[in-house]
Amino acid sequence: MKPLDPVKKRRITLKLVADQAGVHASTASRALNPATRAMVLPSVAQKVLDVARELGYRPDPVAASLRTGRSKLVAILVPDISNSVFAPILSGASERLATEGYTVIVADVGSDKDKQLDIATGLLARRVDGFILATVSKDDPLVAFCLDQHVPAVLVNRAEAQSRLSSVVSDDELSMQMAVDHLVSLGHIVIGHIAGPTQHSTGYLRRRGFSRAIAKHALTENAAVQVAKNYSRLEGANAARKLLDANPHVTAIVAANDLLALGVYDVLRERNIACPGDISVIGHNDMQLVDMIAPPLTTIHINHHDMGQQSAELLQQIIENPNRAKHNVILQPTLIVRASTAAPLKKP
Amino acid sequence: MKPLDPVKKRRITLKLVADQAGVHASTASRALNPATRAMVLPSVAQKVLDVARELGYRPDPVAASLRTGRSKLVAILVPDISNSVFAPILSGASERLATEGYTVIVADVGSDKDKQLDIATGLLARRVDGFILATVSKDDPLVAFCLDQHVPAVLVNRAEAQSRLSSVVSDDELSMQMAVDHLVSLGHIVIGHIAGPTQHSTGYLRRRGFSRAIAKHALTENAAVQVAKNYSRLEGANAARKLLDANPHVTAIVAANDLLALGVYDVLRERNIACPGDISVIGHNDMQLVDMIAPPLTTIHINHHDMGQQSAELLQQIIENPNRAKHNVILQPTLIVRASTAAPLKKP
DNA sequence: ATGAAAGCGCTAACAA
DNA sequence: TTGTTAGCGCTTTCAT
Numbered sequence: 205m206k207p208l209d210p211v212k213k214r215r216i217t218l219k220l221v222a223d224q225a226g227v228h229a230s231t232a233s234r235a236l237n238p239a240t241r242a243m244v245l246p247s248v249a250q251k252v253l254d255v256a257r258e259l260g261y262r263p264d265p266v267a268a269s270l271r272t273g274r275s276k277l278v279a280i281l282v283p284d285i286s287n288s289v290f291a292p293i294l295s296g297a298s299e300r301l302a303t304e305g306y307t308v309i310v311a312d313v314g315s316d317k318d319k320q321l322d323i324a325t326g327l328l329a330r331r332v333d334g335f336i337l338a339t340v341s342k343d344d345p346l347v348a349f350c351l352d353q354h355v356p357a358v359l360v361n362r363a364e365a366q367s368r369l370s371s372v373v374s375d376d377e378l379s380m381q382m383a384v385d386h387l388v389s390l391g392h393i394v395i396g397h398i399a400g401p402t403q404h405s406t407g408y409l410r411r412r413g414f415s416r417a418i419a420k421h422a423l424t425e426n427a428a429v430q431v432a433k434n435y436s437r438l439e440g441a442n443a444a445r446k447l448l449d450a451n452p453h454v455t456a457i458v459a460a461n462d463l464l465a466l467g468v469y470d471v472l473r474e475r476n477i478a479c480p481g482d483i484s485v486i487g488h489n490d491m492q493l494v495d496m497i498a499p500p501l502t503t504i505h506i507n508h509h510d511m512g513q514q515s516a517e518l519l520q521q522i523i524e525n526p527n528r529a530k531h532n533v534i535l536q537p538t539l540i541v542r543a544s545t546a547a548p549l550k551k552p
Numbered sequence: 553m554k555p556l557d558p559v560k561k562r563r564i565t566l567k568l569v570a571d572q573a574g575v576h577a578s579t580a581s582r583a584l585n586p587a588t589r590a591m592v593l594p595s596v597a598q599k600v601l602d603v604a605r606e607l608g609y610r611p612d613p614v615a616a617s618l619r620t621g622r623s624k625l626v627a628i629l630v631p632d633i634s635n636s637v638f639a640p641i642l643s644g645a646s647e648r649l650a651t652e653g654y655t656v657i658v659a660d661v662g663s664d665k666d667k668q669l670d671i672a673t674g675l676l677a678r679r680v681d682g683f684i685l686a687t688v689s690k691d692d693p694l695v696a697f698c699l700d701q702h703v704p705a706v707l708v709n710r711a712e713a714q715s716r717l718s719s720v721v722s723d724d725e726l727s728m729q730m731a732v733d734h735l736v737s738l739g740h741i742v743i744g745h746i747a748g749p750t751q752h753s754t755g756y757l758r759r760r761g762f763s764r765a766i767a768k769h770a771l772t773e774n775a776a777v778q779v780a781k782n783y784s785r786l787e788g789a790n791a792a793r794k795l796l797d798a799n800p801h802v803t804a805i806v807a808a809n810d811l812l813a814l815g816v817y818d819v820l821r822e823r824n825i826a827c828p829g830d831i832s833v834i835g836h837n838d839m840q841l842v843d844m845i846a847p848p849l850t851t852i853h854i855n856h857h858d859m860g861q862q863s864a865e866l867l868q869q870i871i872e873n874p875n876r877a878k879h880n881v882i883l884q885p886t887l888i889v890r891a892s893t894a895a896p897l898k899k900p
Numbered sequence: 901a902t903g904a905a906a907g908c909g910c911t912a913a914c915a916a
Numbered sequence: 917t918t919g920t921t922a923g924c925g926c927t928t929t930c931a932t
Contacts, residue, residue, distance in 0.1 A: 218926065230904080264618075264677060267908090273908080298633065299660070310646075311646075312646045492636060493840070509634075579918055582918090621924080
């Protein structure tokens with residue numbers, strides 16, 4: 205085998221491999237691609253493969269992409285990467301996609317619709333093969349965009365009203381059912397709910413789940429709901445204040461997520477209300493460290509890692525077969541009972 | 553202006569714009585690129601720009617990349633994306649890079665050296681313009697790799713022994729100084745340290761900072777150090793057990809990060825040791841929620857968002873001017889005093 | 901089964 | 917200042 209020019213090291217191209225193997229570039233291409241390998245004589249294929257390995261050939265994904273229009277690139281769009289719920293979703297999805305040879309682009313797209321579309325368009329220009337959307341609100345322009353451009357896409361964590369795309373979400377109604385059942389079984393009668401923003405499926409569905417569960421127990425008259433402006437500790441506190449001012453008799457509060465529950469904690473502390481002594485609190489998501497705060501938070505556990513993995517799997521299937529039927533995967537949540545819930549004190 | 557074929561919508565290419573504007577593609581290219589716009593008659597440039605906007609022209613980054621070897625793609629390598637310290641670093645870096653027209657690829661590369669190099673090679677094949685490395689251990693193959701391949705790269709959060717690359721880190725020695733000073737000022741004499749893994753600069757430097765600070769106060773004889781196997785709550789607990797078994801008289805423990813400190817909490821609880829009553833604890837990083845745990849953790853705050861932003865800035869400069877002098881940015885940490893530290897009880 | 905040739909969309913020598 | 921030309925490295929008809 206002729207030694208390579210030792211002076212300046214250059215990219216090892218397909219043509220180089222082909223020459224070295226004594227075949228034409230197109231043959232080498234066929235030999236290297238498992239899908240087309242059958243078109244070439246086994247002996248020749250072997251030869252090409254050997255030479256490629258020997259030379260340390262690495263196909264150029266950029267050139268391939270330009271030619272084929274595909275890229276083995278997948279984008280995950282999150283509204284706020286510093287929100288730690290996305291971390292396990294990202295790692296679940298990345299892991300899965302990496303093993304399939306995809307490279308993942310994580311884009312922090314914020315919540316401005318125009319900016320979101322802008323970023324998506326830019327990513328599309330890079331020929332991304334598909335999107336995992338963790339951003340979606342109840343009616344979302346990105347969904348229309350993906351549909352319109354025929355880009356494979358999957359929703360994760362949040363869904364949209366018409367469910368026009370495949371999705372992987374947690375069973376939000378069930379989780380609220382579980383939360384309310386737990387409180388009722390402890391003896392609570394007057395239960396409040398801090399709902400998430402209504403434009404998110406999570407806010408909407410959890411609220412509906414709460415109301416239904418309350419109705420099932422014929423407790424509707426005593427129940428109270430406050431909607432938080434967004435999923436933050438601060439807005440959780442604001443909503444909690446309003447809820448408590450309007451409904452001084454609540455003995456338990458179900459928050460639509462853990463951050464909101466922490467806001468509730470803040471208000472309880474500021475008003476010297478004991479938890480769980482005076483008021484029980486339930487969160488949602490089981491985010492990191494809520495087992496260590498005082499009191500350890502009773503909450504709903506969601507397997508976000510699994511969620512990410514499944515969305516990746518779904519997306520890959522859609523990429524490889526665009527006509528595939530839509531799938532809506534619903535994950536089972538679990539109630540984690542810690543120390544923020546207890547039987548209500550008897551009224552004096 | 554001739555209307556476009558309304559039947560099938562197709563990608564708007566540079567040639568299309570050029571034709572429509574009545575110039576050659578290369579002229580259109582020059583007009584569109586701010587760097588080369590001066591080469592073309594202002595009137596012509598304007599014309600091209602107008603047509604491009606009208607047609608909704610979007611340059612194809614893949615084709616450009618194939619031609620130029622550059623990509624406006626930057627990769628951030630993290631050892632574990634689900635570790636929440638990286639979230640603010642990522643968002644800081646992403647923000648900054650996005651405004652400069654770069655797209656960010658986040659790769660969760662784990663801690664296996666071979667796998668890391670593999671992923672980096674793959675990314676390089678995609679023509680990424682540079683790397684932000686959040687992975688680096690004291691002597692790291694990725695550093696050699698970047699140097700060898702002449703890829704612009706910046707280290708963030710962690711540095712490497714020889715500092716052959718630019719970096720943005722927190723002043724780890726100073727932070728330990730601050731922690732020890734705080735404890736000494738409270739009256740502590742026997743102080744322990746749970747060190748991070750020695751192969752990370754953070755583990756190494758914080759430990760050295762601890763030792764120096766202790767020496768400064770002439771407390772070396774009483775001090776004790778245990779090295780944790782990795783930065784986790786579990787290993788923090790393991791190290792804490794060993795530390796306490798070997799040194800029953802410590803009245804304060806400085807952990808090399810918050811997760812380790814939480815492990816210390818676990819052990820104190822399991823042994824019925826009061827914090828801060830019997831033993832004070834200090835963490836490092838001020839991660840989310842450590843203000844809400846019981847007791848709220850005294851810790852060192854690092855502006856990770858800023859860290860991400862500065863590393864992005866540095867990288868961009870290196871990309872645009874590869875001969876730029878190396879910079880080692882050192883951020884100032886802050887001591888956040890909460891309720892896990894107090895004066896030691898007098899010995900009976 | 902293999903080779904020849906064209907071209908994905910863009911940019912950069914070079915020429916005029 | 918502008919146009920011509922030649923690729924970047926690969927895949928995919930088409931022809932043999």
